[in-house]
Each structure stands twice: as structure tokens, then as C-alpha cells.
Amino acid sequence: MVLAALSPVLSALPMSGEGDGHFPPEPQDFWQPLFAIPGTGFYFTRSMAAIAISAILLSWWLVRTTRNVSVVPSRGQHYTELVYNFIRNDIAKDSIGAKDFLRFVPLLFALFVFILLNNLFGIIPPIQMPTMSRVAYPIALTAIVYVVYHWVGIKKHHGIVNYIKWMIPPGLPAWLLPLVVPLELMTFFINRPLTLALRLFGNMFAGHMLLVVFIVGGWELFTSDSIGLKFVALPAWLMAVVMTLFEALIQFLQAYVFVLLAASYFSDAVSGEH
């Protein structure tokens, strides 16, 4: 009886545009319009709602915990400082170096908390949509990192010509240059932003897909005619629970990796060494 009452809830889980569940899930299922924005032809989607909520939540939390900063911190201030110290000391200072890491800390901290919260939305029940599983969001974040590390590099090397010269490792024999120069330029201008954006996108996308497969697949098994398959639904749902915990780990790790890589790109740009 209870399960029968749950059925509309469960069948709504994949939340495809069509409204009814189908198996297996497809990339199109990640486009979930909530309502049309009148007069524009655009839609307000679930991921847009998630990213707006994350911005509001983060602003509220950070303003609240840092307004009355005291030497003996309140509990909220303590948690904010914990995350800030992690970014400042373990990521920024260690990879950029003690000389000029401080000016990158605000950007890195903002990126970390923003990506972490948006990733965690993938397993927080009312939202359950990792914003970064729509590729446009990681691309936008990567664009910020891309502009910053090139800007910093160009300033450090006094002009774009010197900056590009610096990208080529010194002391190479002339016959190797046609091979190495395109490779190095590709690394700086194509590979780095591409991997940065796609890594975050791919992890969130694949992880969310996996959860949908286990949960909706379990539902498909449960509603099938064969009594044997109904029992297989239970391990599938158990697996969904395990995978949700695993996802939480991945979501944290991806936020960490994104910021770590961004920090190492900044470090490359400001260090002046190759």
C-alpha cells in the first residue's frame, strides 16, 4: 500500500520533459524547463533555479558568518574559516607559493564554495540536480579561470609576445620546434580549458546518470510483471544509496580538483618558470 502511494513520486523521478519516467535515461533528460520566460522564447530551467538558490544561500551564509568577525569565533564563523583556511593554506599557498598567492585566494575561495554547493545539489533532495551537469555552467566558470591566468601571464611577461615566447621551453634544438610549438600552444589555449570544463561536467553528468539508472531502473524492475524481478529492485535501490554516498565524495573531490588545477595554472602564469 505504501509503495503504491509512492508510485507517482517515484515515476516523477527522472523528470524528463515529457513528464513520465522512461528507461534508460538520456542526455535530453537533463533539460528540465520549469516555465517559459514570456516574450523571449527561453525557458527557466531547473539548473537555473539551482544556481540562483546557490548564489542566494552562499551570499546569506558568508555575509552572516563574516559580519561580526571576532577573535573567538562563533560556530558559523568557525566553519567558514575552516573552509577559507583550507583554500588559503592547502591549495593557494602550497601551489602558488608564499610570494603572491594572496591575491588569488578570493577567486579560488569563491570558485570552491560555489562549485561545491552546486555539486552537492545533486544529492540534496528537493533540488537533486547538479548544476554542472549542464555543460554551459562549467564552461562559464572555466572562462573566468582562462581569462585570469592569461591576463596574469601577459602582465607578468610584459606583453603577449613575450608571454607566448615563454610558453616554449628554452634550449630546444631547432628541428624539434615545429613539433613542440603547436603542442605547447595547444596545451595553453585549448587543452587546459577543455579539460577543466569537461572534467567537471563529465563527472557530474555521469554521476547523476548513474543515480538515475539505479533508482529508475529499480522502479522499472519493481513494476515489472515477474515476481523475481521485483526482488531484484531492492539491491538496485540499495546500490542507489551506496552510489549517493560515493557521489558525495566525487562532488567534493571535483570541486577540490577544479580549484587545485586553477591554482596550478595561476601558479604557472605568475612563477615565470616553465
Added chain:
Amino acid sequence: MSGNLNLVGYGLAAIGPAIAVGLIFAAYINGVARQPEAGSLLRPIAILGFALAEALAIFGLVLFFISPR
């Protein structure tokens, strides 16, 4: 039986990054076991290497979805 061979191809392609990630963490565990105080120094390096190796698998995933069916 129907399906898409791309899926098998992606499964095969994921073996490479899987071995790479395994090797990276094996080396990390080895390093920490030999010199526990190096743990905090090695962790970012290990995770960086893991992220770079994993990127190949992610590329495969994306290419699998954008390839014509």
C-alpha cells in the same frame, strides 16, 4: 538484440584511465607507507595526476554521447 557498439568502445576505452588511476594511487600509497610524513606533500600531486588521467575517460564519455547513433 539491439544496441550500440559505441557503448562497448567506451567501456574498452575506460580501461586505460582505470589502470592509470590505479597506478597513481598505488604509487601514492607506496610513498606514504615508506615515509608517512610525506603524505600531505604527496596528496595534491596524487589528486592532480588522478584528475589528469581521469580526463581521458571523461573525454570518452562526452565523445560517446556526441557521436552519431
